Amino acid sequence: MTTEGMAADALLPGLRAPGNRVSRRAVSYWTARAAVSGASVLLAEVVAAATSGFSAAWRTAIAATAALMAAHAVIMPRWRFRVHRWEVTDEALYTRSGWFSVHWRIAPISRIQTIDSHRSFGERIFGLANVTATTASAAGPVRIHGLDRATADELLDRLAVATGRTPGDAT
Amino acid sequence: MPMPAGVPAPSSVPVPSSPADAADEIGSGNSDGAAPGLPVAGSATAAAATGTADWGADTGWLRLSPRSLVVRPVTDLVRLLPVVAGLLILHSRTGVGLIWGIVASVGAIVTGVVHWFTTRYRITDERVYLRRGLLSQKNLSVARDRIRTVDVTAHPLHRLLGVCRVSIGTGRNDFAAGESFHLDGLSRSDAESLRVLLLTGPQAAAQVAVGQAGLGDAPAAGGSFIQPGLTKPLALGLPAAAPQPGDELVRLRLGWLRYAPLTMTGLVVLGVMVGSAVQFSNATNVNLATTSPVRQIFADFEALPLARRILAGVAAALVGYVLVATAGYVGVFWKFRLVRQGADTLRVTRGLLSTRATTISLARLRGVEISEPLLLRAARGARCIAITTGLLVGRGAEREGSVLLPPAPRAVAQAVAAEVLGVSGETCSGWLERHGPAARRRRYLRALAGAALIIAVVAWLTTVGHGPAWIWLGTLALLPIAAALAADRYRSLGHRLINGRLVTRTGSLVRRRSIIATEAIIGWRIHQSWFQRRQGLVTLTATTAAGRQHYAVQDVPATQALAIAAAATGDLIRPFLAAELDLPAELTEQD
Numbered sequence: 001m002t003t004e005g006m007a008a009d010a011l012l013p014g015l016r017a018p019g020n021r022v023s024r025r026a027v028s029y030w031t032a033r034a035a036v037s038g039a040s041v042l043l044a045e046v047v048a049a050a051t052s053g054f055s056a057a058w059r060t061a062i063a064a065t066a067a068l069m070a071a072h073a074v075i076m077p078r079w080r081f082r083v084h085r086w087e088v089t090d091e092a093l094y095t096r097s098g099w100f101s102v103h104w105r106i107a108p109i110s111r112i113q114t115i116d117s118h119r120s121f122g123e124r125i126f127g128l129a130n131v132t133a134t135t136a137s138a139a140g141p142v143r144i145h146g147l148d149r150a151t152a153d154e155l156l157d158r159l160a161v162a163t164g165r166t167p168g169d170a171t
Numbered sequence: 172m173p174m175p176a177g178v179p180a181p182s183s184v185p186v187p188s189s190p191a192d193a194a195d196e197i198g199s200g201n202s203d204g205a206a207p208g209l210p211v212a213g214s215a216t217a218a219a220a221t222g223t224a225d226w227g228a229d230t231g232w233l234r235l236s237p238r239s240l241v242v243r244p245v246t247d248l249v250r251l252l253p254v255v256a257g258l259l260i261l262h263s264r265t266g267v268g269l270i271w272g273i274v275a276s277v278g279a280i281v282t283g284v285v286h287w288f289t290t291r292y293r294i295t296d297e298r299v300y301l302r303r304g305l306l307s308q309k310n311l312s313v314a315r316d317r318i319r320t321v322d323v324t325a326h327p328l329h330r331l332l333g334v335c336r337v338s339i340g341t342g343r344n345d346f347a348a349g350e351s352f353h354l355d356g357l358s359r360s361d362a363e364s365l366r367v368l369l370l371t372g373p374q375a376a377a378q379v380a381v382g383q384a385g386l387g388d389a390p391a392a393g394g395s396f397i398q399p400g401l402t403k404p405l406a407l408g409l410p411a412a413a414p415q416p417g418d419e420l421v422r423l424r425l426g427w428l429r430y431a432p433l434t435m436t437g438l439v440v441l442g443v444m445v446g447s448a449v450q451f452s453n454a455t456n457v458n459l460a461t462t463s464p465v466r467q468i469f470a471d472f473e474a475l476p477l478a479r480r481i482l483a484g485v486a487a488a489l490v491g492y493v494l495v496a497t498a499g500y501v502g503v504f505w506k507f508r509l510v511r512q513g514a515d516t517l518r519v520t521r522g523l524l525s526t527r528a529t530t531i532s533l534a535r536l537r538g539v540e541i542s543e544p545l546l547l548r549a550a551r552g553a554r555c556i557a558i559t560t561g562l563l564v565g566r567g568a569e570r571e572g573s574v575l576l577p578p579a580p581r582a583v584a585q586a587v588a589a590e591v592l593g594v595s596g597e598t599c600s601g602w603l604e605r606h607g608p609a610a611r612r613r614r615y616l617r618a619l620a621g622a623a624l625i626i627a628v629v630a631w632l633t634t635v636g637h638g639p640a641w642i643w644l645g646t647l648a649l650l651p652i653a654a655a656l657a658a659d660r661y662r663s664l665g666h667r668l669i670n671g672r673l674v675t676r677t678g679s680l681v682r683r684r685s686i687i688a689t690e691a692i693i694g695w696r697i698h699q700s701w702f703q704r705r706q707g708l709v710t711l712t713a714t715t716a717a718g719r720q721h722y723a724v725q726d727v728p729a730t731q732a733l734a735i736a737a738a739a740t741g742d743l744i745r746p747f748l749a750a751e752l753d754l755p756a757e758l759t760e761q762d
Contacts, residue, residue, distance in 0.1 A: 008749035012699060012709065014733040016749045087747075094747050102704075104697040107714075108743050111693040136560075137714040139721035140694050 011083070011102055018087035018094045026084070026146025029126040030077035038069030086144045088158060093133055093142050105142045109162045111135045117152050131155050232291040232302075238332045239356020243283035244276070245328055251275050292354055294368070299339065301352060311352055313339060319535040319560050321366045325359075326525040335362050339369065370516055370530055417518065421576065421587050423507035430578035431500035432493045433546040434554075440499035441492065504577040509587065517557075517591060519574065529573075535560050537691035537717035538672065539575065539588040541599065541684045548682060553584035557591075558687060558718035573718070588686065594670050598686060603665025603676055609706040610726040611661045618657035622649040666724045668738050673713060675724045685722045689739040691715045697732065711736060 009015040042065055049058035080099040087094045093112070095105045112133045119129045129152035134141045147155065290303040299318070301311040320340035329335050338353040357365065475483060505523035512518050517536070520528045538558035547553065555576035576587050585600040592598070630643040659679040667674045673692065676684040696712040703709060703726070711732040712723040724735060736744045 011704065012697070012729055014730050014749055015697075015747055018747075089746060091746070092743060101698065101700040103699075105694070106744060106747065107694040135693050135714065136716035137693055137720045139696075139712070139719075140714040142694075 018085040018096050020086050022084045022146035023148040025126050027077045027081045031073055034073035107135055107142045112163045115159045117156050232293045235356040236334050236358040238334050240283055240287050242356050243286055244279040247279040318369050319532055321369055321530045323362050323528040333359050337362050417510040417512045420509045420590055427579045430552040432496040434544050434578050436499050441495050531559055538687035541584050543682045545680050551581050552578050553581040554578045555584050555587050560717045598669050603667050606664045606727050609708055613726055614657040614661045618653040622653035673739050677725045687722055692740055695736050
């Protein structure tokens with residue numbers, strides 16, 4: 001798709017990275033999600049600490065959690081944005097995802113059975129959508145997170161047309 | 172009683188049914204009546220020949236055998252027996268127990284009758300339909316060309332009444348409760364006809380016949396266990412389906428009983444026995460521990476000196492375990508036979524009290540898994556499981572019916588796998604490509620780090636709790652155990668592409684060699700953790716619609732992983748490889 005995609009994958013030199021990045025807004029979405037989950041953990045700790053009168057051990061634990069959660073909310077979304085990529089050709093759907101651990105997925109279009117798009121409440125706030133393509137294997141769904149709505153709709157249409165071309169029961 | 176054309180079994184009279192009031196839940200229903208109703212019980216050809224084309228979608232519905240009316244109430248009552256017995260004993264004077272007993276019996280009989288009246292099935296040229304339920308009606312249908320397996324089971328009561336349960340396996344792997352496609356209570360002849368009809372139906376001709384390997388491929392050492400030859404013609408109620416000759420591939424040998432205590436099956440049986448003893452004890456308020464024989468044993472036991480007590484306890488546990496495990500093996504695998512019927516199906520029959528006959532369509536067989544739990548491996552034993560769409564592998568694989576061979580000598584397992592897949596023995600027992608020093612380092616690192624973590628936690632706990640030091644010093648013994656495990660796990664790692672099959676092996680406590688046809692691979696996953704990246708390793712996983720759904724080549728050097736994927740499914744992965752990567756043109760060996 002893009003010439004950038006033809007270069008060797010920096011993470012796994014034998015492969016080339018999939019052509020497209022996800023939406024830039026995904027970084028904000030992931031940051032918000034990390035912040036919310038971090039805040040809820042902190043809140044639980046504060047409530048627990050309050051019942052025991054904020055001992056020194058609790059104060060240390062809360063400070064450590066806050067630092068860890070803040071670091072996670074800052075580092076994870078940016079790191080993730082650099083990893084998450086996707087590409088669709090006439091033959092296959094190819095994705096890369098993760099951050100600390102990285103997953104590459106390749107699913108032939110001819111084996112895709114269902115395609116669906118889902119938008120959680122959080123994703124709707126940021127105008128994002130994710131696309132899931134399932135194959136006959138229970139271990140085989142390919143998910144692309146953090147697409148902007150227009151791209152997701154376009155991808156859905158494209159996959160629907162492509163999967164319609166191949167006959168057979170895709171097992 | 173006048174019968175529709177060609178229905179031999181009185182147990183399956185087609186009945187007119189109420190109009191279809193709900194759409195199919197599985198698949199797109201084809202109930203427009205274009206396909207003539209095809210009652211299965213022997214009348215398939217007769218109905219087609221006499222041209223009963225005016226049968227609409229609402230005719231041709233069949234019922235279960237009337238004898239199944241007995242099965243459900245009795246099984247329900249047996250399940251309730253501990254409770255009912257408890258109530259009877261508790262309230263024997265007041266008579267309340269009797270009333271409860273009567274209520275339970277009446278309830279069981281009514282549900283049995285309702286079940287019989289509301290369960291109907293119908294077979295057309297394209298689909299099999301099933302309806303059941305009174306208040307919430309379930310309508311299930313499945314396309315006949317999607318049927319992969321037919322599983323016929325019979326527990327002792329079934330056998331007494333001459334009925335059985337037929338489960339139809341499709342590729343669907345996510346059945347919710349109540350959606351599985353089964354008919355509980357068909358007469359034996361109906362079940363047999365149904366099995367033959369469903370697996371040798373219209374799709375049989377289109378199926379690719381799987382090549383039959385010569386028997387000479389089996390290693391000479393165990394050559395005698397495979398006995399080619401014709402078995403007795405099957406008792407078919409279906410004149411159209413000629414009795415199929417079957418090649419018996421393997422049958423149970425009594426000597427294999429020595430492998431029974433070496434798998435976990437014995438523990439499962441033991442668990443079930445303890446469970447029912449506890450249930451009985453709870454329901455009847457009889458404390459088994461206070462009954463006189465048990466008390467006597469405990470009294471004798473306590474009279475012994477400590478060393479003897481330990482010895483006696485261990486010996487009793489061992490003997491008990493071996494007995495239970497052997498009984499379990501006999502119960503599940505008695506009269507085990509693996510037979511090839513015609514060119515396109517495999518048939519597994521087994522069981523002492525409950526019997527089971529599984530038919531697997533060879534066209535749906537994607538591979539075989541040879542698994543060796545540690546103890547079984549030490550005794551040079553192994554077992555075989557079919558990798559096929561429609562039969563799930565995993566916990567309770569024996570229940571699910573994908574067993575191709577019970578625990579048996581390894582050479583037999585390898586020969587059976589080769590025979591079933593139609594490949595050479597090399598695929599099932601030959602050398603495998605090693606994963607190299609980085610993979611070995613990773614195995615040791617992971618095992619030792621895990622052991623070190625446990626030791627550190629225990630050491631910390633004993634210092635904080637002022638416990639004796641020998642507790643955490645004792646955990647140091649974990650280190651050599653972990654190292655041995657790591658060494659064995661590395662020895663197990665391996666892969667190879669041969670004869671169009673991906674062979675991969677992993678595991679130590681249960682070592683599994685999976686052999687999967689490359690055309691069954693419907694996608695790839697490559698996983699690289701941060702630690703793997705530093706070591707240049709990845710885990711390559713082939714996804715498939717059969718068996719465990721995914722088969723991993725664990726901790727393989729990255730370029731080697733890509734070479735495997737490219738050689739197995741070249742067209743799929745090649746467009747995504749970096750231009751500068753040089754791969755051997757063809758890795759797959761043929762022999």
